[in-house]
Amino acid sequence: MTQWWRGGVIYQVYPRSFQDSNGDGVGDLPGIISRLDHIASLGIDCIWLSPITKSPQADMGYDVSDYCEVDTLFGSLEDFDTLIEQAHARGIKVIMDQVISHTSDQHQWFQESKFSRTNSRADWYVWADPNPDGSPPNNWPAVFGGSAWEWNGTRGQYYLHNFLISQPDLNFHNPAVQDAVLDVLRFWLERGVDGFRLDTVNYYFHDKKLRSNPPDPKVLKGPHAPSPYEWQVHEYSKSQPENLDFLRRARALLDEFPGSTSVGEVGDSHKSLDLMAAYTSGGDRLHMCYGFDFLGPQFTAHHFRSRIERFFKAGPDGWPCWSFSNHDVPRHISRWAAHAVSLPALARQTLALVLSLRGSVCLYQGEELGLPETELLFEELTDPRGIRFWPEDKGRDGCRTPMPWTVGEAPNGFTTGTPWLPVKPAQSALSVASQAGDANSTLAFYRRVLAWRKTQAVLALGDIAFFDVSEPVLAFRRTLDGQSMLCIFNLSAGAHQLTLAGLPAGAVLEPVSESAAITGRSLQLGANGYAFVALDAETTLSVAIST
Structure with missing residues (x-):
């Protein structure tokens, strides 16, 4: 297959x-x-x-x-x-x-690339000239802290590293x-x-023009994240x-x-x-x-x-x-x-x-x-x-x-x-x-x-459709080739009772259900309980937390 x-x-x-x-x-x-x-x-x-x-x-x-x-x-x-x-x-x-x-800076490709601006792999990594004041070409930060740019004195240029200084980024534009x-x-x-x-x-x-990323408005309005990397919308440095x-x-x-x-x-x-x-x-x-x-x-x-x-x-x-x-x-x-x-x-x-x-x-x-x-x-x-x-x-x-x-x-x-x-x-x-x-x-x-x-192809390959249910209950059904599976999860440490309108008489829980019980059209879910019920795809259902 x-x-x-x-x-x-x-x-x-x-x-x-x-x-x-x-x-x-x-x-x-x-x-x-x-x-x-x-x-x-x-x-x-x-x-x-x-x-x-x-x-x-x-x-x-x-x-x-x-x-x-x-x-x-x-x-x-x-x-x-x-x-x-x-x-x-x-x-x-x-x-x-x-x-x-990216590679390690110990990779043969980088060892050659950093040697000069004219060698056969000179353009295999992301190199850029400094600004007139010697600063990096833009404001991109590295995931692991500091600037995403590291100076190389041999070439007289900066190279890009989105992660560690020892992890230079390859130039996929080449x-x-x-x-x-x-x-x-x-x-x-x-x-x-x-x-x-x-x-x-x-x-x-990366953006070939090396444009600076804008700040993230959400971060500016709230407490600063541990890393400055999270303060930007990475509009130009990736994706x-x-x-x-x-x-x-x-x-x-x-x-x-x-x-x-x-x-x-x-x-x-x-x-x-x-x-x-x-x-x-x-x-x-x-x-x-x-x-x-x-x-x-x-x-x-x-x-x-x-x-x-x-x-x-x-x-x-x-x-x-x-x-x-x-x-x-x-x-x-x-x-x-x-x-x-x-x-x-x-x-x-x-x-x-x-x-x-x-x-x-x-x-x-x-x-x-x-x-x-x-x-x-x-x-x-x-x-x-x-x-x-x-x-x-x-x-x-x-x-x-x-x-x-x-x-x-x-x-x-x-x-x-x-x-x-x-x-x-x-x-x-x-x-x-x-x-x-x-x-x-x-x-x-x-x-x-x-x-x-x-044994449940419907869960591996079936379509998914969610029911409108209040928190903390997540409910959906998977459907494939005329069969469906009702899946309901109580995402909390408290018990909840649900009403399953339209549930066929005699419906039973799949054996892997946990902390769950069906009585008629009522489903009881204990703390972190969940239920699986196999149904015909034509069955019309609604799910609601009982009041």
């Missing part, structure tokens, strides 16, 4: 923290291979492998110094080949991170750069990978229209490898849904995109409904990939804890919710254990963002701590050495082994609900 990704479930593996095989405290490819049976037991369709290519690790692999070599920290190309082979033997696809908006990065994608496709997660996919192009033509070139390459797919990361707080829709519409661009709309603190029915409806209004034939957690944000179990009667109840409800939305799904390693965010001391941090903006922004280390595998003391089978980040008691207590034999565990629930969803 060439469109396995449509409605599929992807499991993100963060290699540094999954399983260490050699005792150096950092996870690696042989470690992932040794844990493939655990991944397979979840019933997912695909692994997303965070960066494993050669890197100085200034940004944990998102600063690439050689696109076609595996970093020795993680293993070898032979280990990668074995991982692909072993995953495919278990019916699991593998997509890998590709960070092509066709040779586009050709080079497409050659990188081809290298891995020919090696057997099933596609790519494309990092910062809307950062590829440029030229991106669409490059995405068409990337899709044409992927289409040469039937069954391959692409997931683009869209980072733009002002128009991420519109960009997601534009980047996945038409069948000639990316297969899927995700943004950060569900990776923040908002946990309301209005928020979920409005984001989904806006996406499909902007691109009816586009396709999203929804996720609640990943390696860049605090784990959702902790972000949304204020809305939960308990963290396990929230873990169950949020899995049921993300699996019932229209789109594909990405789960982050450790979700299946109900892992909360790890509380770290400043001296335990490794993330440059957290180190720079502490304590207002504690960075990304809290969601990146190692997977706990075995019962007992930390690091719970992750490594025989000292882990690169600590395993704290809250995570240690939720190890895979401690949950494996418990039918009521979060891990058992994940396996059960993922298996159930595989």
Whole structure:
């Protein structure tokens, strides 16, 4: 099936923290291979492998110094080949991170580009002359703090870096750069990978005139965000229209490898849904995109409904990939804890919710254990963002701590050495082994609900239509080929009773429903309760909270 990704479930593996095989405290490819049976037991369709290519690790692999070599920290190309082979033997696809908006400053391309203004790669990065007073050419800030421009005395110019100073941005306005990065994608496709997660996919192009960004009026009216990056509308530094033509070139390459797919990361707080829709519409661009709309603190029915409806209004034939957690944000179990009667109840409800939305799904390693965010001391941090903006922004280390595998003391089978980040008691207590034999565990629930969803084509591919219901209830129905599924979620720690007008007599709850009961046309939902009811597509319903 060439469109396995449509409605599929992807499991993100963060290699540094999954399983260490050699005792150096950092996870690696042989470690992932040794844990493939655990991944397979979840019933997912695909692994997303965070960066494993050669890197100085200034940004944990998102600063690439050689696109076609595996970093020795993680293993070898032979280990990668074995991982692909072993995953495919278990019916699991593998997509890998590709960070092509920028490289490490140690990359050969940049080493040559910075040497002079006349060498063969002089225009492969974004270089600009200073203003008459020597200042940078415009006001663009870097995500990780400071100006996005760094001075190079050899060339007598500034270069652009949207992230760390050691992560110079490639110049996608140069066709040779586009050709080079497409050659990188081809290298891995020919090696057997099933596609790519494309990092910062809307950062590829910048405004050729280097116009300054305007301020964000919302920020000016309110309290300042921790980073000045959030004080601007990034109208010119990213999300440029030229991106669409490059995405068409990337899709044409992927289409040469039937069954391959692409997931683009869209980072733009002002128009991420519109960009997601534009980047996945038409069948000639990316297969899927995700943004950060569900990776923040908002946990309301209005928020979920409005984001989904806006996406499909902007691109009816586009396709999203929804996720609640990943390696860049605090784990959702902790972000949304204020809305939960308990963290396990929230873990169950949020899995049921993300699996019932229209789109594909990405789960982050450790979700299946109900892992909360790890509380770290400043001296335990490794993330440059957290180190720079502490304590207002504690960075990304809290969601990146190692997977706990075995019962007992930390690091719970992750490594025989000292882990690169600590395993704290809250995570240690939720190890895979401690949950494996418990039918009521979060891990058992994940396996059960993922298996159930595989039998529900309506949830993978069906249309979605929302009911007008008051907070905190989110209600919608999915419809496909004459069948529909009613999906209702109580997004609160209090109980609610609903009236389901038009519900057929004898309607029953699907077995994965939680803290829910139907009596006639009345539905009782306990704290963080939710209900699934299979219906005929012709059934006319209304949903309301009972007074």
